[in-house]
Amino acid sequence: MMVTTRTPEQTQSLGRRLGRLLKGLDVVCLFGNLGSGKTTLAKGIAAGAGFKGRVMSPTFGLARLYRGRRLALNHLDLYRVGAGETGDIGIEDFIHDPKAACVIEWPEAGAAYYPKDRLEVRLSHVSSGRRLAFKALGRRSRELLGRLEAK
Numbered sequence: 295m296m297v298t299t300r301t302p303e304q305t306q307s308l309g310r311r312l313g314r315l316l317k318g319l320d321v322v323c324l325f326g327n328l329g330s331g332k333t334t335l336a337k338g339i340a341a342g343a344g345f346k347g348r349v350m351s352p353t354f355g356l357a358r359l360y361r362g363r364r365l366a367l368n369h370l371d372l373y374r375v376g377a378g379e380t381g382d383i384g385i386e387d388f389i390h391d392p393k394a395a396c397v398i399e400w401p402e403a404g405a406a407y408y409p410k411d412r413l414e415v416r417l418s419h420v421s422s423g424r425r426l427a428f429k430a431l432g433r434r435s436r437e438l439l440g441r442l443e444a445k
Contacts, residue, residue, distance in 0.1 A: 295428040296428070298424065302331070304423070305334045310341045311442060312338070313338060313367075316342070317365070318395060319389075319391070321395070321408055321413070325400075325414065331417045336397050339367065343364055343395065345361065346363075356372070356375065357371075357388060365393075365394065367395050370385070370398045411432025411433060411434045413430055413431070416429070
């Protein structure tokens with residue numbers, strides 16, 4: 295699925311729709327350059343999970359937990375983590391939490407730890423805004439993507 299959003303509000307709206315569909319153990323990996331809209335999408339996902347507070351990229355803290363009314367969300371940012379360091383931060387605890395979904399910005403460093411069934415989103419700049427390319431890897435993520443497309 296490919297979507298183009300023209301404003302940050304549209305990107306957040308798409309994230310809210312996705313956040314409403316997520317369940318515990320769902321993993322969403324957000325790929326993209328600086329400023330491509332990863333955190334903006336994550337804000338929408340957290341809102342869709344029922345979180346009412348402020349969502350910020352956890353670049354320096356590596357992880358934030360957002361407890362939504364409907365679902366908890368583990369938000370990771372691996373920008374400052376090297377591939378050999380991911381085991382040291384307990385990434386497995388975040389992605390194997392049955393009470394939380396997990397959204398990961400800059401996921402490249404932790405690829406060895408992710409479940410085979412996950413949703414990947416590649417965000418990029420285009421002249422009309424942001425392009426989001428969704429790729430479902432596995433049965434659950436295909437279900438998520440199908441439901442997202444239907445909305």
